[in-house]
Amino acid sequence: EDQVTQSPEALRLQEGESSSLNCSYTVSGLRGLFWYRQDPGKGPEFLFTLYSAGEEKEKERLKATLTKKESFLHITAPKPEDSATYLCAVYRAAGNKLTFGGGTRVLVKP
Amino acid sequence: GAVVSQHPSRVICKSGTSVKIECRSLDFQATTMFWYRQFPKQSLMLMATSNEGSKATYEQGVEKDKFLINHASLTLSTLTVTSAHPEDSSFYICSARDFGQGALGYTFGSGTRLTVV
Numbered sequence: 001e002d003q004v005t006q007s008p009e010a011l012r013l014q015e016g017e018s019s020s021l022n023c024s025y026t027v028s029g030l031r032g033l034f035w036y037r038q039d040p041g042k043g044p045e046f047l048f049t050l051y052s053a054g055e056e057k058e059k060e061r062l063k064a065t066l067t068k069k070e071s072f073l074h075i076t077a078p079k080p081e082d083s084a085t086y087l088c089a090v091y092r093a094a095g096n097k098l099t100f101g102g103g104t105r106v107l108v109k110p
Numbered sequence: 111g112a113v114v115s116q117h118p119s120r121v122i123c124k125s126g127t128s129v130k131i132e133c134r135s136l137d138f139q140a141t142t143m144f145w146y147r148q149f150p151k152q153s154l155m156l157m158a159t160s161n162e163g164s165k166a167t168y169e170q171g172v173e174k175d176k177f178l179i180n181h182a183s184l185t186l187s188t189l190t191v192t193s194a195h196p197e198d199s200s201f202y203i204c205s206a207r208d209f210g211q212g213a214l215g216y217t218f219g220s221g222t223r224l225t226v227v
Binding site: 034036041042043044045046087096097098099100101102103105 | 114116142144151152153154155156159201203205216217218219220221223
């Protein structure tokens with residue numbers, strides 16, 4: 001059975017204090033790993049898709065990386081508007097569905 | 111980009127009544143849509159996969175008779191919570207795949223906050 005574990009559950013940062021979020025996964029036949037941002041009371045907003053180990057993608061202050069066992073979401077010099085819950089999810093060849101991790105709630109204080 | 115519209119955003123209903131939630135793909139055709147449930151400070155749990163023109167596929171532990179799914183067209187799926195009870199209060203989110211974009215990515219609706227009183 002697919003398993004996706006995110007850590008930490010919650011992260012409090014000062015503005016400008018860079019940090020990394022972890023997403024470790026156990027899945028056979030990984031086709032893609034997704035990162036989403038979710039604001040309170042909203043649906044998830046797509047950030048990145050990573051397809052193979054060694055791949056990296058960047059968007060503004062966010063950078064996602066992927067290995068064979070885990071993915072990291074690096075937040076560089078975060079701003080208060082980066083406060084949100086960050087979700088990772090895996091997609092494998094069979095099943096046609098995403099399996100989500102528990103999420104990391106990030107709070108960036110000014 | 112692909113847009114998924116979900117309605118209503120909030121609904122309050124009395125215990126024992128039924129509530130219908132709509133999920134529409136606005137600029138693409140979605141043969142497959144997904145319904146998730148999210149409790150406070152928890153992640154998304156897949157409830158069912160909605161297939162256009164056929165029966166939905168429910169995840170283990172999800173009551174088919176309580177959560178009725180209809181996917182009558184390529185742009186609309188509905189979730190009806192029947193005989194709702196306070197424990198059904200949750201945040202419901204739909205998602206759709208735009209196969210036309212050739213990506214594995216999914217687009218999510220903005221969610222529906224259901225409160226059963």
